[in-house]
Amino acid sequence: MATGLNPSYFVALSAALFCIGLYGAISRKNAIAVLVSIELMLTAVNINLVAFNKFLTPEAFIGQIFAIFVITVAAAEVGLGLAIVIAIYRNRKSVDLDDFDWMKW
Amino acid sequence: MVQFALNHAWLVPLLPALAFVIIVFLTRPWPKVSSTVSIAAILSSFVLSSSIAYGVFTNPGFIEKPLVYSLRWFGMEGFTVHVGVMLDPTSTMMLFMVSMVATLIQIYSTGYMEGDPQYSVFFSYLSLFAASMLGLVISSNLLQMFVMWELVGLCSFLLIGFYTFKISAREAAKKAFITTRIGDFGMLLGLLFLQIVFGTLDLTELAQRVPAFEQFGISLGLLTLIAILLFIGPIGKSGQFPLHVWLPDAMEGPTPVSALIHAATMVVAGVYLVGRTLFLFAEVPGAMEVVAFTGAFTALFAATIAVTQREIKRILAYSTVSQLGYMMLALGVGSLSASMFHLWTHAFFKALMFLGAGSVLHALHHKADVWDMGGLIKKMPITGWTFVVGGLAIAGIPPFAGFWSKDEILAVTLEYAKHGHTLGYVLFLMATFTAFLTAFYMWRMIFLAFFGKEKPENHPHESPWNMTFPLIVLAVLAAVGGLIGTPWANWWSRWIHFGQPHHGEPAIGLMLLSVVLALAGIGLAYLLYYKDEEKRTAQELAKRYPTLYRISFNKYYVDELYQWFTRTVVDAGANVLYWFDIHVVDGIVNGLAGITKTSGKGLRYLQTGKLQTYALVFFVAVLVITVVLAFGDPTSAGIMGGGK
Numbered sequence: 001m002a003t004g005l006n007p008s009y010f011v012a013l014s015a016a017l018f019c020i021g022l023y024g025a026i027s028r029k030n031a032i033a034v035l036v037s038i039e040l041m042l043t044a045v046n047i048n049l050v051a052f053n054k055f056l057t058p059e060a061f062i063g064q065i066f067a068i069f070v071i072t073v074a075a076a077e078v079g080l081g082l083a084i085v086i087a088i089y090r091n092r093k094s095v096d097l098d099d100f101d102w103m104k105w
Numbered sequence: 106m107v108q109f110a111l112n113h114a115w116l117v118p119l120l121p122a123l124a125f126v127i128i129v130f131l132t133r134p135w136p137k138v139s140s141t142v143s144i145a146a147i148l149s150s151f152v153l154s155s156s157i158a159y160g161v162f163t164n165p166g167f168i169e170k171p172l173v174y175s176l177r178w179f180g181m182e183g184f185t186v187h188v189g190v191m192l193d194p195t196s197t198m199m200l201f202m203v204s205m206v207a208t209l210i211q212i213y214s215t216g217y218m219e220g221d222p223q224y225s226v227f228f229s230y231l232s233l234f235a236a237s238m239l240g241l242v243i244s245s246n247l248l249q250m251f252v253m254w255e256l257v258g259l260c261s262f263l264l265i266g267f268y269t270f271k272i273s274a275r276e277a278a279k280k281a282f283i284t285t286r287i288g289d290f291g292m293l294l295g296l297l298f299l300q301i302v303f304g305t306l307d308l309t310e311l312a313q314r315v316p317a318f319e320q321f322g323i324s325l326g327l328l329t330l331i332a333i334l335l336f337i338g339p340i341g342k343s344g345q346f347p348l349h350v351w352l353p354d355a356m357e358g359p360t361p362v363s364a365l366i367h368a369a370t371m372v373v374a375g376v377y378l379v380g381r382t383l384f385l386f387a388e389v390p391g392a393m394e395v396v397a398f399t400g401a402f403t404a405l406f407a408a409t410i411a412v413t414q415r416e417i418k419r420i421l422a423y424s425t426v427s428q429l430g431y432m433m434l435a436l437g438v439g440s441l442s443a444s445m446f447h448l449w450t451h452a453f454f455k456a457l458m459f460l461g462a463g464s465v466l467h468a469l470h471h472k473a474d475v476w477d478m479g480g481l482i483k484k485m486p487i488t489g490w491t492f493v494v495g496g497l498a499i500a501g502i503p504p505f506a507g508f509w510s511k512d513e514i515l516a517v518t519l520e521y522a523k524h525g526h527t528l529g530y531v532l533f534l535m536a537t538f539t540a541f542l543t544a545f546y547m548w549r550m551i552f553l554a555f556f557g558k559e560k561p562e563n564h565p566h567e568s569p570w571n572m573t574f575p576l577i578v579l580a581v582l583a584a585v586g587g588l589i590g591t592p593w594a595n596w597w598s599r600w601i602h603f604g605q606p607h608h609g610e611p612a613i614g615l616m617l618l619s620v621v622l623a624l625a626g627i628g629l630a631y632l633l634y635y636k637d638e639e640k641r642t643a644q645e646l647a648k649r650y651p652t653l654y655r656i657s658f659n660k661y662y663v664d665e666l667y668q669w670f671t672r673t674v675v676d677a678g679a680n681v682l683y684w685f686d687i688h689v690v691d692g693i694v695n696g697l698a699g700i701t702k703t704s705g706k707g708l709r710y711l712q713t714g715k716l717q718t719y720a721l722v723f724f725v726a727v728l729v730i731t732v733v734l735a736f737g738d739p740t741s742a743g744i745m746g747g748g749k
Contacts, residue, residue, distance in 0.1 A: 022724060026717050034717075097716055104714025 010051035018044035031085045031095040035078055042074045110156035111172060114190045114243055117153050117200060120146040121207075122236035128229040139225035143232045144211050150239060151204040154197075161197040168194060168600060173309055175245050184300075189245035191308060194600040195445060199242040199377060202449055206369045206456050207235045209575035213460055214361040216572035217467060227267065227359070234260035238370050242377070247296055247306040250378065254292075254342070257371045258285050264366060265358040277354040284351040288341015292378075295335030299385075302331070312384045325389060332385050332392035336399075339375025344426045345433060346403040350664055352426055356418040360463030363418060368425050368459050369452040376432040376448055380441050383603045387439065394528070397437020397521075401535040404430030406661070408542035412549070413647075413657040416473040417462045420550050424499065425455055427539060434536060435514045438521035438529065441603035443513040446590045449597075450506035453586050454498035457579035461492040464572055465554065468565040475550050480559030484566060487573040489555045491580035496551045498583040500544035501623040503616070506587030511540060512619050513590065516612050540619055544626025552634040 017040055024037030046067040053063025089095050124146035132138040161167045175189020211231055218227050237256035244250035259282075266278030300306055302321050303314045314321065318328050339345065344352035355367045366372070379386065379396060386392050404427045411423035428451050435444035466473060468485060482489030498505035501512065518536055522529025567573065590597030592611035633643045647654040656662070 026721050026724070100716060101714035104712050 007051060007055045010047060014044045014047040014051070016044075017041075017047065029096050029098055031088075031097055031100070032082070034097060035081045035085070038081075039074060039078060042070055046070055107156050107160040110153045111160045111192065112174075114153070114157055114172075114192055114200075117150045117157070117204065118236045118239035118243065120150045120153075120236075121232040121239065124232040125229050125236060128225055128232065133225045133229070136224035139228045140211070140215050143228040144208070144215070146232060147204060147208045147211055147235050150235065151208045154200045154204040154239075157192060158197050158201040161192055161194060162600060167192065167197075171196075171309070173245050175307075178249070186248050187246055187307065188249050190243045191245035192243065195377075195380060195441070196242050198445065198449060198601060200239060202452050203238050203242060203370050204235070206452055206579075207231070207238070207365060209578055210361045210365040210369075210456065210460070211235075213364075213463070213572050213575040214359075216569045217361055217463055218359065223267070227264075230260055230263050230267070231361075231365070234264065234366060234371070238374070241374055244308075246308055247299065247311070247382070250381075251289075251293065251296060254338070254374060254378070255289065257366070257374060258282065258289070258342070261285075261355070261366050261371055264362040265355045267358055267362065271357065274357040277351075277357040281351040281355050284348050285341040288338045288348050290337075291334045291340075292338025295331050295333075295338070298327075298331045298334065302327075308381060311382075315385050315388060318388065328385075329389040329391045332382075332389050333395055335382060335385070336379065336392065336396060339379050339433070340399065341375070342378075343372050343375025343429045343433065344403075345375070345399050345430065346406055347663065349403060349407065349426045350660075350667065353419050353422040353660070356416075356422050360418065360459060360466060363422070364456045364459030364463065367422065368455040372425060372429060373432065373448050373452070376429060376436065376444060379433070379436050380444055380603075383436065383439075383441055386436070387603070393437050393439065395437075397434055397532055398528075400430045400433025400435070400437050401532045401539075402430070403427065404434060404539045405535045405542075406430075408539045408546065409657055410660050411546040412542060413654060414546075415476055417465065417475050417478075417550065417554060418459070418473060420475070420546060421455070421458055421462055424543065424547065427543065428455065428499070431511065431514050431536065431539070434532060435517060438518050438532070439603070440514075440517040442598035442601050443510070443517045445601050446513055446587075446597050447510035450498065450510040450583070450587050453579050454495045454505075454507055454583035457491060457576060457583050458495040458499070460572070460576055460579065461488050461495065464488040464568040464576065465565070467568055467572070469563055472563070475553040477560060478554040478563065479557045480555070481563075481565050482555040483559065485568070487567060487576060491573075491576040492555060493551060494580040495583055496547045498587075499547050500627055501540055501619055502627075503620065504584075504588065506583050506585070508619070508623075509587035509590050512616055513592075515540070515619055516592075516615055519612075519615065537618065537622060541622040541626045544623040545630050548627045548630035549634050552630055556635055557638065 021037045021040030021042075021044060024040065025034050028034050028037060049063040049067045049070070051063075053061065053067075057063070085095055088100065092099060121143070124143045127142050128139045132142055161172075171191050171193035173189060173191045175187035178186045178188040180186060211228070214227065214231065218224055221227065234257060237253045237260060241250055241253035241257060244253060262278050262282040265281050266275050268274045296306060299311065302318075302323050303311060305311060305314070315328075318325075341348040352367060352372065356363050358367070386396060407423045407426035407430060411420050411427065414420045414423060428447070432444045432447050432451070435447060464485065465478065465481060465488060468481075468488075469478065472478075482493075494505065498507040501508040503509075515533065515536055518529060518533045522533055633646075634640060637643070659665070
């Protein structure tokens, strides 16, 4: 283990990644870009999980297993999300989130 | 047999009840079978009652110690109600009288109701009525009596409104039910008071506890209140002023019903109840005076109305109200004996006259106005002559039954007056004047209906045997039924009395007075309505005193007064409540719904449908939660500080 490496780097990276993802998810109008941003946020979480696993409980793999779960779920989620986006696109000829507002009052 | 009957007296009301069930569920499609079942049941009850009467009236022990047996009906902590049988001379007399009159009237009904599409239903109601009335009579406690009391009220309602196609009958049924219910409400309050104060409604126990009422922590005033509340029930049921209005209207029912329920049995239930609870009334002179004055006033009041009525059954109805007033008067002056004696004789002659009226109506196809009748006695000799017997009995001509009982009432009233109740003389005067009026209006009716010239448009015919047979039996009873209570050999008061048996000397003077009054009444009716063939004097009298005539003919406008009261006071109160219901009760409910609706309308604009707005809200919320968790006070009991 490299001596210069301490958890704060990982936390900072993860936080930065999460914020970028959040910004993208909230501000991008393209549905696919939003899905990508959500992936970024999940990745930030995974970094945290693995990093804390490494520093706090190196003898157990809880964090890593959890990260694998998150990756699996994220894959499924993205598959589903893309399917929905495609279905909407077929109906509306658009992937702009501002057009997806027919669930309001 | 006698011992069996005494031990199984509960069978007496049970048999007609059984007949009711059988008719309703089994034999309804076959009218003749239904009436046979009904008559068989009531006849068996009558046989049992006769055996009971034999058993009771041969054993003087029953006077002091009634035969009582009962079962637990229901109960809870500290409160148990029994249902049972109480046999003493009074209830036995009633049992005998009711079952006998009911039997005769059911036989009569087979003729009167012949061909009616509701024939079976009619007999089922008659059976139910007989069951409830007999149950009322033998009740050993007041709650049981009250239940039966309401049941007879129900039967009365059903039977008054029996001709459901007639609006007047339906209205009369409602009127009867509501008016008597008003009385029953007072009675129920009285019963509740009795239960609360004395802890029992059992007649035997109450009779022991009430005289010692001071030990139960109540004053004479409260006891008077209880007695008067209890008396309101009989005012309604027995048609006393001011709740008498339903009884004349009840004549809308079939005539056998009028005879059975509204003359001989149900309406005397009120008198019977007061007689049963006389131990309570005897403690409170104030309540006794109320009873006596209500009775005397009702007697006189109804008699003055009967004088001008035209419908045969209405005259009889007012006469019933008047005679019930006599019975109440007798109770009010403290004589159970005289009251029950009049009840007994009245049942016979009044049932007889009602059945006679029914026979007349049957023959004249329900033409009810006595002025349209005349000379009926020639074509209907049995009906006519039995009716004359009834007329002699109610007018008080010796030796017919009514003379002895009415004379007894006059005698006890006079005695009451002599024993320091100065107001008793007023009662006595009212009663004697009523006796005169009674003779007059009864014989007015008899002369108009049965004597004089025949009307060519009428084609009367004598009724069949099953209608005349009860008339003959009742006529015999109306003639001789009073001989058991003559002042010379007063077998009656030896058995049925309250406190000490009455040992009055035969008051020859009083007897002469009442006979003279009766003869004067009959004589006046004879002059006005028989001798004077054109009835000119009578009509002139009516014209000369138009106000008096109109007041009497319109029954003192009591109905109109009640209607006015309903339209103004009751309707105004109802309107206030209606306003309250619409604006306050509905207002609260609608207001709550309105708040929900408006807030929903406003809040829905938060639902923008934009996913990214929602995501932003999520994020901000998570941020807030995080901040609170990180920096909030962990000991505070807020939502976030709940966990350690």
